[in-house]
Amino acid sequence: MTTSPSRRTVLTRSAAMVGAASSGLLLPEWAQAQSGKIRVGLMLPYSGAFAPLGVAIENGVRMALNEQGGKLGGREIEWFKVDDESDPSKGIENANKLVQRDKVDVLIGTVHSGVQMGIQKVARDSGVLSLIPNAGVHAATRSLCAPNVFRTSFSNSQPTLALGQAMVAKGHKKAVWITWKYAAGDEAFEGFKESYTKAGGTIVKELGLPFPNVEFQALLTEIAALKPDAVACFFAGPSAAKFMKDFAAAGLKGKIALYGSGFLTEGVLEAAGPAADGVMTTLHYSDSLDTPRNNKFRLEYAKTFKMQPDVYAVQGYDTGLLLVQGANAVKGDLSKKPELYKAMEGAVIDSPRGKWSMSKSHNPVQDIYLRVAEKGENKVIGVAAKALADSGAGCRMG
Numbered sequence: 001m002t003t004s005p006s007r008r009t010v011l012t013r014s015a016a017m018v019g020a021a022s023s024g025l026l027l028p029e030w031a032q033a034q035s036g037k038i039r040v041g042l043m044l045p046y047s048g049a050f051a052p053l054g055v056a057i058e059n060g061v062r063m064a065l066n067e068q069g070g071k072l073g074g075r076e077i078e079w080f081k082v083d084d085e086s087d088p089s090k091g092i093e094n095a096n097k098l099v100q101r102d103k104v105d106v107l108i109g110t111v112h113s114g115v116q117m118g119i120q121k122v123a124r125d126s127g128v129l130s131l132i133p134n135a136g137v138h139a140a141t142r143s144l145c146a147p148n149v150f151r152t153s154f155s156n157s158q159p160t161l162a163l164g165q166a167m168v169a170k171g172h173k174k175a176v177w178i179t180w181k182y183a184a185g186d187e188a189f190e191g192f193k194e195s196y197t198k199a200g201g202t203i204v205k206e207l208g209l210p211f212p213n214v215e216f217q218a219l220l221t222e223i224a225a226l227k228p229d230a231v232a233c234f235f236a237g238p239s240a241a242k243f244m245k246d247f248a249a250a251g252l253k254g255k256i257a258l259y260g261s262g263f264l265t266e267g268v269l270e271a272a273g274p275a276a277d278g279v280m281t282t283l284h285y286s287d288s289l290d291t292p293r294n295n296k297f298r299l300e301y302a303k304t305f306k307m308q309p310d311v312y313a314v315q316g317y318d319t320g321l322l323l324v325q326g327a328n329a330v331k332g333d334l335s336k337k338p339e340l341y342k343a344m345e346g347a348v349i350d351s352p353r354g355k356w357s358m359s360k361s362h363n364p365v366q367d368i369y370l371r372v373a374e375k376g377e378n379k380v381i382g383v384a385a386k387a388l389a390d391s392g393a394g395c396r397m398g
Contacts, residue, residue, distance in 0.1 A: 037078040038327070038334065041098035043109030043119060044133075046083040049237065050111045054083075057133045057316035059305050061108060064320025066304075072324065073332025080104055084115045091118015099126050105334045106131065108319055111312075113137035113156070113184055123149050129326075129334060133319040134312060138187050138390075141363040145395035147341050150362045152319045152349075154284055155390040156184050157191030159261040162282040162368035162385035163232060164195025172230035172257055173201050176223050179234040180211035188234035188261050196232070204228050214239045220250040231256055236263035241271035248275035262286075262371065262378070267310055269376045276373040282384045284366045285311045285353040288377055297352040309352075318351045322358075325349075361392030 042061070044054035058081075070077060080102040082094045091114070098104045099122055106129040109119055116135035123130035123146060130149045132140060136156035140149060167175065177192060179185035185208065196203060204226055207219050223231060231252075235243045240263065247258060253275065262283020269276050287298070287310065297317065301309040309317075322344055329343030330336040348357050349364075356366035370384040 037076045038072045038106070038332065039078050039080060039102065039104045040072075041080045041082070041102060041104035041107045041109075043082045043084050043094055043098055043107060043115075045086045045111050046081070048086050050086045053111045053134065053312045056310055056312040057108075057111070057319070059301070060309070060313040060316025060318070061133070061320040061323075063301060063304060064317050064324060068324055071332075073327035073330060073334075075327075075332035084110050084112070086112040086115060088112065088114030088118060091115040092121055093118075095119045095122035099128050105129065106323060108133060108323075110135055116140060117144075120144050120146075120149065127337075129337075129340070131319050131323060133315045136187070137183060138190075141359070141361040141390060141395060142392060143394040145361045145392070145397060147397050148337070150322060150344055150358065152322055152364060153315045154366075155363055156187035157194075158363075158366075158388060158390055159263075159282045159284065159368060160188045160191035160232070160234065161195050161390075162370075162388055163192055163259060163261070164197070164201055165199045166280070166282065166370050166384045167196060167230055167232065167257075167259055168199040168201045170257070172259075174204050174228045175201060175230045175232050175259075176205050176207060176226055176228045177203055177232050178207040178219060178223070180213070181208040182211040185211070185234050192232055192234075212239060214242050216243055216246045217250070220246060220252065223256065224250065224252060228256060230259055232259045233264060234261045236261075236266070238268065238271060240264045241268040241276075244268075244272045244279060245275040253278075262311070265371070265373045265378055269373055269378070272373075277375070279373045281371050281373070281378065282368050283311065283371065283378075284356075284364070284368055285314050286369050286371050286378045286380045288371075288379050289353070289369070290380075291352075291354070293350065293354075294352040314352050318349050318353070318356075321349050321351065322347055357387075359389045359392055360397075361390065361395035363390045363392065365389040 046054050084094050108131045111134045113135045132151040134153045136154050258279045260281050262281040265281050325347040326340050326344040330340050345358050354367050356364045359365050365387050367383050368385045368388050369380045370382045371378040
């Protein structure tokens with residue numbers, strides 16, 4: 001004999017379900033179905049040296065989505081955040097917090113290439129949509145590329161791939177290369193070596209020191225003895241400022257031209273002071289880019305966040321723009337993966353850096369600017385390379 005549940009039982013069960021939902025005890029899928037919100041996970045550095053970069057990226061992402069009324073494809077957004085601490089050993093664990101625990105629909109991260117390798121594994125294993133707003137590690141859009149992984153920043157060799165021709169054009173045909181001996185430095189060298197030798201330049205010597213060592217003196221003495229036309233390098237952050245100051249203090253400034261990937265002077269001009277003046281770099285953005293799009297972006301960002309945007313803010317903003325294009329194409333249904341990926345692959349992003357598109361391996365095809373540091377500003381003096389693409393070598397989407 002079966003009995004129908006009483007009204008009291010039904011109400012009691014309903015109340016229990018509501019109570020469980022509010023305390024987070026029910027499966028997220030149920031809550032997601034009820035709320036209809038797209039779950040966006042941010043895995044960025046919120047502590048340590050890279051924290052300002054994480055904040056700038058998040059600001060940029062939120063700004064792009066706020067322009068859409070805070071929605072994606074018409075759906076509300078629920079945010080989840082994890083501090084990746086720029087610790088590669090925690091990369092997989094932290095990515096899994098967002099993917100397995102929080103059931104995010106999209107994972108945005110990160111800055112550090114070592115941490116990105118952890119995210120890359122989780123993204124490939126789980127199939128979650130993953131957007132890279134900074135980390136330039138080659139494998140992400142080369143040997144370990146995936147249909148669900150898109151980068152909105154650069155590959156580590158992209159800025160330096162535009163450097164060689166510019167140096168040779170200025171008559172600097174013999175150069176010394178110097179960087180930290182780690183993945184980002186090696187990959188930046190790959191771009192420089194290809195572009196410089198192709199343009200007819202000769203690399204006299206390749207110098208390196210362990211990351212994050214900043215004892216440059218012995219290597220600067222060696223450079224002075226080699227007497228090259230120019231020095232090309234990859235350094236970033238406070239260490240880049242120290243390198244420029246040490247280069248000047250060693251008496252090399254004014255005698256040997258100094259060039260670098262744009263991260264050499266990005267965000268450190270104040271710290272470097274006069275030592276940075278005249279240093280030339282190549283990068284996919286410059287604060288001083290005088291276009292209506294960039295000027296509008298910079299004004300809105302400054303008004304919203306009470307701070308000036310940098311290249312990281314632009315990359316975060318473009319990550320948001322790419323996500324918006326994909327979500328709008330599938331009317332917010334991110335489960336329509338073939339249509340979602342097709343829309344993102346075909347997207348043209350109207351960015352503050354200039355319009356860019358997506359390569360077959362999901363890395364930006366973009367203009368790289370030649371810039372000179374003058375009185376605390378990276379001034380654009382031309383386009384070093386138009387619509388430059390990373391090779392995508394070894395990428396098999398499958």
